[in-house]
Amino acid sequence: GQNIDQPTEMTATEGAIVQINCTYQTSGFNGLFWYQQHAGEAPTFLSYNVLDGLEEKGRFSSFLSRSKGYSYLLLKELQMKDSASYLCAARNDYKLSFGAGTTVTVRA
Amino acid sequence: GAVVSQHPSWVICKSGTSVKIECRSLDFQATTMFWYRQFPKQSLMLMATSNEGSKATYEQGVEKDKFLINHASLTLSTLTVTSAHPEDSSFYICSAEQASGKGDTQYFGPGTRLTVL
Numbered sequence: 001g002q003n004i005d006q007p008t009e010m011t012a013t014e015g016a017i018v019q020i021n022c023t024y025q026t027s028g029f030n031g032l033f034w035y036q037q038h039a040g041e042a043p044t045f046l047s048y049n050v051l052d053g054l055e056e057k058g059r060f061s062s063f064l065s066r067s068k069g070y071s072y073l074l075l076k077e078l079q080m081k082d083s084a085s086y087l088c089a090a091r092n093d094y095k096l097s098f099g100a101g102t103t104v105t106v107r108a
Numbered sequence: 109g110a111v112v113s114q115h116p117s118w119v120i121c122k123s124g125t126s127v128k129i130e131c132r133s134l135d136f137q138a139t140t141m142f143w144y145r146q147f148p149k150q151s152l153m154l155m156a157t158s159n160e161g162s163k164a165t166y167e168q169g170v171e172k173d174k175f176l177i178n179h180a181s182l183t184l185s186t187l188t189v190t191s192a193h194p195e196d197s198s199f200y201i202c203s204a205e206q207a208s209g210k211g212d213t214q215y216f217g218p219g220t221r222l223t224v225l
Binding site for chain 2: 033035040041042043044045048087094095096097098099100101
């Protein structure tokens, strides 16, 4: 089976940096995804890692270590609109298994 | 690019009726679409995988006779909740998979909130 763990909640100040960690255990792993979900809305795609290392996309970066079963999403220069739930999802074969999500609250 | 629509966005129905939800990939063809269910403050749970022209693959514990899935074309999949009951009230979200150079990525529709009275 799949086991995806991420913190439940994080709070940070506008302009700051926040790192959301995710650990996973899954057979047949072939990719790690991060999605953003605002309350009552569907998830939107943020990033995808399949090889070890850091992928940078504007204010958001994602890192993967396959040997450690570990990923993180880094949010820089936080804005109020970044307040949302961030979902880590590991893919095995063709299916995504989602973590419970990390609710990030950005305060002024 | 990679836009997925879902219709309706919300629906309220009486217990015992059936509800059909449509999922369309608007600007790409998707051989594979997925149906998820999300209860309040919980993560997405995969219900089934829908492949164009073939029968859907259901996850363990999901009743295939209750949740009928049809994937008639490369841009349309439908989920029909048959004989809906209050416990079926949930947020149903579809996704369509788009192949890319880095691997296939799922893009999600806006979701359908179902309330069964």
